[in-house]
Amino acid sequence: MRKTFLFMDTVFNKVDLKGRVSLPADYRAIVKELGSEIVCYRSLVSPCIEGCPEDLLEKLAAEIEDSNDFFSQTQDDLTNLIFGDAKRFLFDSTGRIVLTEKLLKHACITDTAVFVGKGRKFQIWSPENWQKEEERIRAEVLKKRPVLNVRKSEGNI
Amino acid sequence: MRKTFLFMDTVFNKVDLKGRVSLPADYRAIVKELGSEIVCYRSLVSPCIEGCPEDLLEKLAAEIEDSNDFFSQTQDDLTNLIFGDAKRFLFDSTGRIVLTEKLLKHACITDTAVFVGKGRKFQIWSPENWQKEEERIRAEVLKKRPVLNVRKSEGNI
DNA sequence: TAAATTACCATGATATACCATAAATGTTAA
């Protein structure tokens, strides 16, 4: 039994005509060990799909509930967007899910999906968009590197 | 049971055609005692591979999650870059991992890998690049000796 | 009943686990 449950790495998988695609084996292992299910929704800010175990959305809901932002219009709008869009995806015995037309279109995915680990979540991109995005991020992060201190006492990663 | 878990020393190991390489025995002992796994990723600033126990990334994910910044752009970029590049490496019964083509290429490693301890993390270099890097570091440190401050140099990526 | 969705089977490619040997290191006894 593993101690940590982090989505990592970048994996290219085929998408067939029905929108069927293999979830990377590592991702499946995590979801299974968590005893959870995959939830996917359109990213609010990027042309990609976001996915995470259902647990995480549960946590998000709880946090918003507990925060003093309970009546914040912004939070309200955001949760509406996410929970209104999110959908559970069960994978079959061979480890595949079937992505919906809506999601595929939002991410401009046709025949190849790029799974990108983000720790607690992951994203699904088209190869073209992911390439652009990766370049943008690398440039951006290098520019900001000196202030990437997550927490001063722990040092950087 | 040891109290501290620090990667140290410099070790030269063979890399075979499949990218297979022995993790130094000392490193394996640490990972085992932590009950963790090795995670490797391309250094952001040097032509080398960086590695650390998965725990360290877990800590980062937890901090990001607790920061109540679910929708922050910077957090988003940072997690994409780190977790998108990082990958778990399990070692087999003889203590070897299989490095990916992407990592080997980034570090210009062909048939020999140099493991360099860095405390909580370690790096993997090609012999040629490591030689240059070591010379550079020695020169740099000598130059700055009068104002050397250990705390500042802790834990960069 | 037709269309669409979901579950199951087959296969080649790839990655992983295992075995054997060689080298290095450490230990013990003379």
Add this chain to the structure above:
DNA sequence: TTAACATTTATGGTATATCATGGTAATTTA
């Protein structure tokens, strides 16, 4: 201190299991 032995470590080779993916059957839904 040295020599003989035992243990750990590194590395080459190979069998095995896993994974991604195309195809088809079963099931649901309209």
